[in-house]
Amino acid sequence: MKRTEMLLQLQETPVWDMVIIGGGATGLGAALDAASRGYKTLLLERSDFAQGTSSRSTKLVHGGVRYLAQGNIKFVIEALKERGYLLKNAPHLTNDQPFILPVYSYFQKWYYGFGLMLYDYLSGKLSLGKTRILSRKKTLLALPALNPKKLAGGILYYDGQFDDARLAMDIAAAAAEHGAVLLNYTEVTGFKKEKGKISGVECRDRLTGELYSLQTNVVINATGVFSDAVIRLDDPQHLPMIAPSQGIHLVVDTRFFPGGNALIIPKTDDERVLFAVPWNGKILLGTTDTLMEHIDEEPRPLSEEIRFIISHFNRYCHTQIAQKDVLSVFAGIRPLVIKGKKQSSSETSRDHTIVVAVSNLVTITGGKWTTYRKMAEDAVNNALFVGKLEKKECITEALMINELPLSIGKNDPLSIYGNKAWSIGQIMVENPLMAAKIHPDYAYTIAELNWIIANEMPQKLEDILARRMRLLFLDARAAMDCCELVAGYLQLALEKDEKWKLEQVREFKILAQQYLLS
Numbered sequence: 311m312k313r314t315e316m317l318l319q320l321q322e323t324p325v326w327d328m329v330i331i332g333g334g335a336t337g338l339g340a341a342l343d344a345a346s347r348g349y350k351t352l353l354l355e356r357s358d359f360a361q362g363t364s365s366r367s368t369k370l371v372h373g374g375v376r377y378l379a380q381g382n383i384k385f386v387i388e389a390l391k392e393r394g395y396l397l398k399n400a401p402h403l404t405n406d407q408p409f410i411l412p413v414y415s416y417f418q419k420w421y422y423g424f425g426l427m428l429y430d431y432l433s434g435k436l437s438l439g440k441t442r443i444l445s446r447k448k449t450l451l452a453l454p455a456l457n458p459k460k461l462a463g464g465i466l467y468y469d470g471q472f473d474d475a476r477l478a479m480d481i482a483a484a485a486a487e488h489g490a491v492l493l494n495y496t497e498v499t500g501f502k503k504e505k506g507k508i509s510g511v512e513c514r515d516r517l518t519g520e521l522y523s524l525q526t527n528v529v530i531n532a533t534g535v536f537s538d539a540v541i542r543l544d545d546p547q548h549l550p551m552i553a554p555s556q557g558i559h560l561v562v563d564t565r566f567f568p569g570g571n572a573l574i575i576p577k578t579d580d581e582r583v584l585f586a587v588p589w590n591g592k593i594l595l596g597t598t599d600t601l602m603e604h605i606d607e608e609p610r611p612l613s614e615e616i617r618f619i620i621s622h623f624n625r626y627c628h629t630q631i632a633q634k635d636v637l638s639v640f641a642g643i644r645p646l647v648i649k650g651k652k653q654s655s656s657e658t659s660r661d662h663t664i665v666v667a668v669s670n671l672v673t674i675t676g677g678k679w680t681t682y683r684k685m686a687e688d689a690v691n692n693a694l695f696v697g698k699l700e701k702k703e704c705i706t707e708a709l710m711i712n713e714l715p716l717s718i719g720k721n722d723p724l725s726i727y728g729n730k731a732w733s734i735g736q737i738m739v740e741n742p743l744m745a746a747k748i749h750p751d752y753a754y755t756i757a758e759l760n761w762i763i764a765n766e767m768p769q770k771l772e773d774i775l776a777r778r779m780r781l782l783f784l785d786a787r788a789a790m791d792c793c794e795l796v797a798g799y800l801q802l803a804l805e806k807d808e809k810w811k812l813e814q815v816r817e818f819k820i821l822a823q824q825y826l827l828s
């Protein structure tokens with residue numbers, strides 16, 4: 311993907327079949343769905359791809375154990391089906407993850423044991439492995455950090471795991487390969503209408519200030535927590551439908567949680583869920599569910615949320631953590647859809663919602679990363695109908711997003727690039743200097759950096775260190791250590807001056823400070 315080529319196509323296309331606003335999981339999924347059906351598709355993202363909620367998840371491809379406890383069986387079955395498709399269609403970025411749920415009484419053992427057997431049963435042929443009830447001894451062997459006090463045993467079950475922002479990048483690339491045009495840093499600022507129906511969008515390139523006025527048959531609004539703001543560009547009287555709920559994660563070293571298994575506490579004493587999940591060589595601890603009044607493009611963790619995670623982790627594990635042990639902390643905001651009168655996040659829907667406005671604007675929101683494909687299919691089906699486009703069938707259920715070549719093992723650090731790994735490896739073969747790491751403690755190389763800059767449209771230092779490479783999320787201090795080096799390569803490729811580079815480094819360091827607690 312090259313931004314200059316995308317801009318050229320933007321200028322040369324008189325009418326789009328579909329314009330999609332928002333480059334998170336939902337919008338990118340819709341772009342891939344529409345383009346793979348053969349529609350002339352444009353996606354506009356005002357920041358970077360996956361800069362919002364879609365890079366800040368718990369990284370689980372899951373049916374949602376807690377929704378089962380709420381009796382939402384239909385939602386769980388659909389998500390488990392989507393879990394199976396995602397693991398099959400993006401094998402290079404997904405894996406099975408064993409989870410252990412510790413139990414503290416015999417009632418809990420049978421209650422959760424039965425529930426998680428049902429969870430596995432509901433996944434049918436797409437099961438990732440049998441749920442098993444573990445003795446106290448086996449639970450402690452599987453989770454060496456677990457505090458043994460009052461422990462009665464555990465339940466082992468399987469779910470999926472993935473790299474959210476890297477998957478977003480690959481969905482974007484797959485959509486582009488099917489002919490979609492995708493632009494980051496391009497904000498939709500208004501709609502054009504004919505006889506009350508939307509006939510186009512106004513947008514602004516945030517990097518150059520250039521304005522564009524585009525024609526389209528139909529528009530999909532996939533802007534997550536910003537859905538209400540975009541609907542208001544169409545209908546200023548629109549009443550809010552989103553209840554933004556913040557969730558944070560802390561990242562710590564694996565020595566605090568060794569063993570490779572994940573922990574789930576389904577109900578802490580204040581009725582929350584606590585996860586400790588291995589991810590990219592670190593441990594992710596999360597999450598919270600805090601209703602927010604304001605939505606920030608770069609949400610900040612609240613001190614109460616940080617305290618909750620640290621104190622609860624320390625209650626369940628004997629490997630105690632303190633603020634100084636946190637390598638990175640990040641916050642994301644769930645686009646929950648209000649069901650009735652807004653009171654708490656439990657009164658919101660976790661399922662996805664589609665609303666078609668009188669103007670024909672199709673808004674899709676809610677749901678979760680795991681179900682992005684189904685959300686995209688539903689959104690595009692609605693868009694075809696209101697845009698009066700010729701109906702073509704959705705093909706994404708069996709559409710590979712990227713593939714892992716047989717010659718590359720899952721443990722190879724380049725495996726995250728799927729079928730592009732070979733060309734990155736080739737850069738290092740041709741010039742061994744390119745195998746140098748950007749930071750001594752992490753596997754990311756200069757070859758990857760150059761490949762990313764040439765192919766994945768990063769426009770800012772943050773785009774590389776937060777989302778193409780996950781260093782900001784894994785270890786904010788390490789990201790700061792190598793940011794000048796990375797900025798130098800980006801400066802060269804984008805033909806920017808020294809002042810631009812220094813400004814990028816300054817902005818990035820300010821951002822990275824927010825990911826640190828000490």
Ligand SMILES: Cc1cc2nc3c(=O)[nH]c(=O)nc-3n(C[C@H](O)[C@H](O)[C@H](O)COP(=O)(O)OP(=O)(O)OC[C@H]3O[C@@H](n4cnc5c(N)ncnc54)[C@H](O)[C@@H]3O)c2cc1C
Nearest residue numbers: 332334335336356362363364368370498534557678679680
């Ligand atoms: C803490 C947390 C943990 C989670 N964990 C999981 C998990 O483990 N598994 C799972 O399946 N799901 C999880 N989710 C849910 C999942 O992350 C979200 O459902 C999903 O990422 C939402 O994607 P989206 O595309 O709808 O929104 P976003 O990713 O927010 O994308 C919307 C995009 O629209 C852009 N935009 C806004 N206005 C405009 C405009 N005017 N013009 C152009 N672009 C615009 C924004 O910049 C943004 O990038 C989690 C969510 C949170 C918050």
